[in-house]
Amino acid sequence: MSRSVLAGMENSAVTVLKRAIELDNESRLPDALVCYQEGIHFLMEVLKATKEEAKKVHYRKKIADYMDRAEKIKEQLNDLKEKGKYxxxxxxxxxxxxxxxxxxxxxxxxxxxxxxxxxxxxxxxxxxxxxxxxxxxxxxxxxxxxxxxxxxxxxxxxxxxxxxxxxxxxxxxxxxxxxxxxxxxxxxxxxxxxxxxxxxxxxxxxxxxxxxxxxxxxxxxxxxxxxxxxxxxxxxxxxxxxxxxx
Structure with missing residues (x-):
C-alpha cells in the first residue's frame, strides 16, 4: 500500500470514528455501532500496512478501545431490545x-x-x-x-x-x-x-x-x-x- 493510499485510509478511519463518537453522544446507538465497525475496519487495514512498530502499538490500542466500545453498545442494544424499551x-x-x-x-x-x-x-x-x-x-x-x-x-x-x-x-x-x-x-x-x-x-x-x-x-x-x-x-x-x- 502506497503512502498516499495509507494516509487516505487513515483519514477515512478518523472521519468515520469521529462520526461514531458524535452519534454515540447523541444516543443514536445503531448508527454509532455501524460507524464504529466501519472505522475499526479502516484502522485494521492501516495496521496491516504499517511497518513502524510504535505506530502498530498505537493502532492496536485504538482498535482495542473502539472494539470495546462497540461491544458495549451491542450489549446495551440487546438489553434494551430484550426489555422492549428501545x-x-x-x-x-x-x-x-x-x-x-x-x-x-x-x-x-x-x-x-x-x-x-x-x-x-x-x-x-x-x-x-x-x-x-x-x-x-x-x-x-x-x-x-x-x-x-x-x-x-x-x-x-x-x-x-x-x-x-x-x-x-x-x-x-x-x-x-x-x-x-x-x-x-x-x-x-x-x-x-x-x-x-x-x-x-x-x-x-x-x-x-x-x-x-x-x-x-x-x-x-x-x-x-x-x-x-x-x-x-x-x-x-x-x-x-x-x-x-x-
Missing part, C-alpha cells in the same frame, strides 16, 4: 440533506430480514410511488434477504389508474428478484410506520414522502436522494421482540 428519535430539520433511505433505514435491517411491512396512506401520486420504488430498490440491494413486502396505503380516487398501474409494475419487477409485493388499500389508514421482521419499527411523521421537489428534472438531488432537500419531520425508532404481521 426508543430513538431523529429530527430531520427543514431543508436538510443527507437523509436518503439508505442512511435512515440501513442500520436497522440485516441479512436476517425477510419480511417488511409499509403502512403509508400517501403512496398515491406519481412521485410518492417513485418514493416507494426507491425504498424497494434499497431492499433489493441488501444486505437483507427480503422475500415479501406488504404495502398498506389509501386509494387515490382522483387518479388511481396511475397509482395502481405503477404499483403493479413494481410488483412485477420485484418478482424477478423473487420478492413478493402484496398491496392492500384502506380507506381509513392514517398512521405511517415501517416494520422489519427483525423487530425494528420506524415511524416517520411524513412517511416516505419527506423529500422536497427539486427545481427541475436536471437539478442536483433529482436522482440522488441523499442530495435532496427534506421537509422537517421526526423519525421515531422502536424495537419489539415480536413484530406483528398485520
Amino acid at each position: 426508543h430513538e428519535q431523529i429530527k430531520i430539520p427543514d431543508d436538510a440533506t443527507g437523509f436518503c433511505y439508505e442512511k435512515l433505514f440501513k442500520p436497522y435491517f440485516d441479512s436476517f430480514v425477510t419480511e417488511v411491512w409499509v403502512e403509508d396512506p400517501y403512496i398515491r401520486h406519481v412521485h410518492q410511488v417513485y418514493n416507494f420504488l426507491k425504498f424497494c430498490e434499497m431492499l433489493v440491494k441488501g444486505p437483507c434477504s427480503v422475500k415479501t413486502i406488504h404495502l398498506l396505503t389509501s386509494l387515490d380516487n382522483a387518479g388511481n389508474a396511475q397509482q395502481t398501474s405503477g404499483l403493479e409494475e413494481i410488483k412485477q419487477s420485484l418478482q424477478r428478484y423473487n420478492i413478493t409485493l402484496e398491496v392492500i388499500y384502506s380507506p381509513s389508514i392514517h398512521d405511517r410506520e415501517i416494520r422489519f421482521n427483525n423487530g425494528w419499527i420506524i415511524k416517520i411523521g411524513r412517511g416516505l414522502d419527506y423529500f422536497k421537489k427539486t427545481q427541475g428534472r436536471f437539478s442536483i438531488g433529482y436522482c440522488d436522494f441523499d442530495l435532496r432537500h427534506c421537509h422537517e419531520t421526526t423519525v421515531d425508532i422502536f424495537h419489539v421482540k415480536h413484530t406483528k404481521n398485520t
